[in-house]
Amino acid sequence: MKTSKLNLWIMLILVALFVTSCTPGSMHFTEQPAGFFMGLWHGFISFFTFIISLFSDHVKVYEVNNNGGWYNFGFILGISIFYGGGSKGTCGKRR
Numbered sequence: 001m002k003t004s005k006l007n008l009w010i011m012l013i014l015v016a017l018f019v020t021s022c023t024p025g026s027m028h029f030t031e032q033p034a035g036f037f038m039g040l041w042h043g044f045i046s047f048f049t050f051i052i053s054l055f056s057d058h059v060k061v062y063e064v065n066n067n068g069g070w071y072n073f074g075f076i077l078g079i080s081i082f083y084g085g086g087s088k089g090t091c092g093k094r095r
Contacts, residue, residue, distance in 0.1 A: 043078020
């Protein structure tokens with residue numbers, strides 16, 4: 001039983017590291033601007049990057065070096081997918 005709890009903690013840590021390995025960069029990013037798919041990914045992992053950004057000044061929730069509208073669209077779409085959008089509010093039982 002104790003081994004299964006240890007394995008669970010190791011898996012949770014590995015998943016957290018995997019999910020946050022591609023967090024948004026800083027203003028000093030010199031590569032290409034982030035596009036739609038990076039916006040989608042950053043929106044999807046926004047919860048994790050927000051938690052980490054509370055404890056670190058080097059991690060940001062939103063990529064500063066982006067290409068504008070398509071990054072924003074991907075970011076909002078990623079947030080909608082991760083948090084469930086508005087569909088959960090309409091699935092209640094009718095009285």
